[in-house]
Amino acid sequence: MHEDSIAANIADWTQANAEHTDASAEKAWAHPGILWGVFAIPEEQVGALPESLEGLDVVELGCGTAYFGSWLQRRGAHVTGVDPTPAQLETARRLMTKTGIEFPLVEAPGEAVPLPDASYDLAVSEYGASLWADPFRWVPEAARLLRPGGRLVFLVNSTLVYLTAPEAEEEMVGTELLREQFGMYRVQWGGAVGVEFHLAHGDWISLLRENGFEIEALHELRPQPGAVDPTYYDFVTVEWAEQWPAEEIWVARKS
Amino acid sequence: MSSADERIAANVAQWTKTNREFTDRDAERKWRDPQIYWGEFGTRDEWLGDVAGLDVVELGAGTAYFSAKLARAGARPVAVDPTPAQLDTARRLQRETGLEFPLVEAPAEHVPLPDSSFDLAISEYGASLWADPERWLAEAARLLRPGGRLLFLTMSTLAHLCTPDADDEPIVNRLVRPQFAPWETHWEGYGGAEFHLSHGDWIRLLRRNGFAIDALHELQAPSEATTHPYYLVIPADWARKWPGEDLWECTRTR
Numbered sequence: 001m002h003e004d005s006i007a008a009n010i011a012d013w014t015q016a017n018a019e020h021t022d023a024s025a026e027k028a029w030a031h032p033g034i035l036w037g038v039f040a041i042p043e044e045q046v047g048a049l050p051e052s053l054e055g056l057d058v059v060e061l062g063c064g065t066a067y068f069g070s071w072l073q074r075r076g077a078h079v080t081g082v083d084p085t086p087a088q089l090e091t092a093r094r095l096m097t098k099t100g101i102e103f104p105l106v107e108a109p110g111e112a113v114p115l116p117d118a119s120y121d122l123a124v125s126e127y128g129a130s131l132w133a134d135p136f137r138w139v140p141e142a143a144r145l146l147r148p149g150g151r152l153v154f155l156v157n158s159t160l161v162y163l164t165a166p167e168a169e170e171e172m173v174g175t176e177l178l179r180e181q182f183g184m185y186r187v188q189w190g191g192a193v194g195v196e197f198h199l200a201h202g203d204w205i206s207l208l209r210e211n212g213f214e215i216e217a218l219h220e221l222r223p224q225p226g227a228v229d230p231t232y233y234d235f236v237t238v239e240w241a242e243q244w245p246a247e248e249i250w251v252a253r254k255s
Numbered sequence: 256m257s258s259a260d261e262r263i264a265a266n267v268a269q270w271t272k273t274n275r276e277f278t279d280r281d282a283e284r285k286w287r288d289p290q291i292y293w294g295e296f297g298t299r300d301e302w303l304g305d306v307a308g309l310d311v312v313e314l315g316a317g318t319a320y321f322s323a324k325l326a327r328a329g330a331r332p333v334a335v336d337p338t339p340a341q342l343d344t345a346r347r348l349q350r351e352t353g354l355e356f357p358l359v360e361a362p363a364e365h366v367p368l369p370d371s372s373f374d375l376a377i378s379e380y381g382a383s384l385w386a387d388p389e390r391w392l393a394e395a396a397r398l399l400r401p402g403g404r405l406l407f408l409t410m411s412t413l414a415h416l417c418t419p420d421a422d423d424e425p426i427v428n429r430l431v432r433p434q435f436a437p438w439e440t441h442w443e444g445y446g447g448a449e450f451h452l453s454h455g456d457w458i459r460l461l462r463r464n465g466f467a468i469d470a471l472h473e474l475q476a477p478s479e480a481t482t483h484p485y486y487l488v489i490p491a492d493w494a495r496k497w498p499g500e501d502l503w504e505c506t507r508t509r
Contacts, residue, residue, distance in 0.1 A: 160413075163497075164430065175430040180496040181413070182475050200498075201454045202471040215468040218455040222435050243433035244416070248455065 005186070005195035006084055006109045009132045012194030013064065013085040020232045021065050022091045028067035029095045034075075036126065037155055037247040038230040039223035039238070046219050048153050048249045049122070053077040056121040059145050061110040061138060061154075062128020066092035066103075072124070073103050080120075083128070084109040110138035113145060120145050123152045130154035131196050134186075135207055143211040146254045152213060153252075158220065158245045162187070162198040165235065173236050173246070204250060213252035220245035259387065262439075263337055263362045266385050266447035270317070270338040277485040278318050279344045285320035286348045289327050293379055293408050294500040295489060296480035302406060302472065302504055306330040309374040312398050314363040314391060314407075315381020319345035319356075325377070326354045333373075336381070337362040364390035371400045378407040384449050388438065388460055396464040399507040405466060406505075411473065411498045414489055415440075415451040425482075425490050426499075457503060466505040473498035 013021075034043035043049055050056065054076035060069040063081035065088050073079045080103060083089055089105050096102045108114055110129025123146055129138040142152050162184055164173045169189040184203075187196045199207065205215055222245065227238050236246045270278075291300040307329030313322045316334035318341050325332045333356065336342055342358050349355050361367055363382030376399055382391040395405050416434055417426040421443050438450045452460070458468055476494035483489070489499035 160416075160430070160434070163413075177417070177428045177430075177497065181473070181498060182496065200473055202473040202498075202501075205468060205471050209469065215458060216462065218458050220434070220453055220455040243435060244430060245434060245453075245455075 005132075005134065005197075006111065008188075009109075009194045010085050012192070013132075014087045015193065017065070017085065017087045017091060021088060024232075025065040025067060025091050025095055026098070028065070029070050029099055029101070031067075031071070034068075034071045036249065037221060038233045038236070039221070039227045039241060039247075041221055041224060041227075045224065046221065046249065048217070048219055048251055049124075050151065053122075057119060058122045058124060059113070059115065059120045059142075060128065061113070061123060061125045061142060062130065062132060063092070063105070064088045064128065065095065066105065067095075068124065068126045069103060070095070070099070070101050073101050077122070079103040080106060080115065082106045082108050082110065082113055082115070109133055110141060112137070113141050115145055117144050118147045121147060121150045123150070123154075125154040127155060130156045131198075132194060133197065135197050135199055135204075139207050139211050143213065143254060148254055150254045151216075151251065152208075152254070153249060155247055155249045157198065158248050159184070159198070159200055160244045161236065161246050165189070172234070173240060208250070208252045212255055214255050215250075216253050217249075217251040219249040219251070221247045221249065259364065259390075262387075262448045263364070267338045269445060269447035271340040272446075274318070274338065274340045274344060278341060281485070282318040282320060282344050282348055283351070285318070286323045286352055286354070289324060291321075291324045291328070293502055294474060295483040295486055296474070296476040296491060296494060296499070298474050298477065298500075302470070302502065303375075306375065310372060311375045311377060312366070312368065312373045312395075313381065314366070314376060314378045314395060315383065315385060316345070316358075317341045317381065318348070319358060320348075321377060321379050322356060323348065323352070323354050326356050330375070331356065333357045333359060333368065335359045335361050335363060335366055335368070362386060363394060366394050366398060368398060370397050373398050374400060374403050376403065376405045376407075378409075380408060380410075383407040383409040384451075385447060386450070388450050388452060388457075392460050392464045392466075396466065396507055401507055401509065403507045404469075404505065405507065406502065408474075408500055408502045410451070410489070411501045412451065412453050413497055414493075414499045417493075417497075418488070423487070425487060426493060428493070454501075461503070461505055465507055465509040467508045468503070468505055470502075470504040472502040472504065474500040474502055
């Protein structure tokens, strides 16, 4: 049941890498800041990550071309990037050679990570495992990988985006509630190759608690003044996201 | 009067009217039914656990039916509400049922009860919706002993986003108001003020007041539930597809 979503998402991201993420990776790696989501909201405005990343062991689950990991590595973290899509890891390796920012890359899905228990201080996922891995498998993996007191910080689409997104992948979110909230979990949008996983807030809290996490924050993101409509990931406009959160970041601490 | 005092006075006036129209005549049925329910759709409690012997404070108790049920289950409740008319109704039911416990006339923003003296704080459509959350959560934290629990139910964030402006219109299947907006909400044709927070804002305030978040129960109306005959705001059909009510479960950790 689960392995089919992993294979589908590798196919999806191999295609997305050919279309977009390979070409955009160099610019993303070169960005001096840490940015969240499709509206590129600076971390200084959000405060989701620990203030100092210096010396922290970090695992990024679903790193894609590993631009997010590269930003943390540049700030003194010891990053390991994990992703199941070979094409995106090849892009990441090319950028490592080009920039000299080097860290381990592991080819694996967020559902089954071949890394040792209790070996990280921080687990991050920005539109990675957080959206494309089965939460009932990747959250236990994050809990296993973290040391006691370690933090899990991940960004997902908001529940409101899930409720208002038209069935066809290429259409924008609106204001109509197009699907029920009860039962939300696994989704394959019309015309999409990949499989996404969406949970309601109450279900995220329950899953995190069951895996030994304390809930520290839910940052419901709003674009900065001057933000522009996303072009490739064009599911939402600035106008919509100024009224309702399109993306949200959970912060949890392993007790 | 400060704007906060004016808001509290407006809520007292509104609940005096509501008590005359509905909550006074509805109180006896609720006082006599020992089953504990949460919210408008009669969701049976699964979260309180054994309350026997617990010191409980109910914030925004209204006619104190929830406290009465807890007293019946062996708890020692104190019911706090700012509306004298609703407390009169509670006193009448205390005489009629023999279930006696203290009733305190006060807003949840400023509760004249001692620090660290309760094991459980409850608010079911009380302070949770009509009191300033910055102030009532600080009061709940102060009143609870370390390790004490806070359980409160309010209208869901999503139901609020789908509520048209007029007080008497039911909610719709569409986002009609922004989430990024002030918490304090005033409705046409309704005297008082309500406070509607996003889940992220609730988590931030709860954490700031020393609470650990144990659970958020996004309640689904039971299949047999019907739309509330007086409040009418959330149609039962709507609340079977989307959560109409949120029940937060927290523990005071410091």
